[in-house]
Amino acid sequence: MKAIVHIGLKPGVLDPQGRAIARSLTDLGFDSVTGARQGKVIELDIKGNDAEKARQDVTDMCEKLLANTVIESYRIDIEN
């Protein structure tokens, strides 16, 4: 089973990486870009077939290790 975890900065949190990307793109001539935010995706291989248990486990992983919940939010997709 696969769990896809999307982690991004919460709205309002300053995103210097995103700003650097937006600025570099406009410097390269891509004038249509008005903003950019960068997040990360972690793809986990999980043993077993219980999607509900997997979701619970991955939520625990996010809270304990994967996300900094002070400034980041996360979303979990489970795929069989």
Next chain:
Amino acid sequence: MKAIVHIGLKPGVLDPQGRAIARSLTDLGFDSVTGARQGKVIELDIKGNDAEKARQDVTDMCEKLLANTVIESYRIDIEN
């Protein structure tokens, strides 16, 4: 309009960040995790309403700046 760019290492490319995540998770007692890969997501705000043009522009951005196409692959989703 929003463009969501998913960038990940190509299959077979060593992913030390993913390995570190998988190892840390098993060290924390999450034995169900058998592997992890880390990628990134860039969310771009794009002016205009032409989805086809936006996709073409974002493809150019990926080739020129956002992705290292030697080792990374990318996927673009356009949202209105």
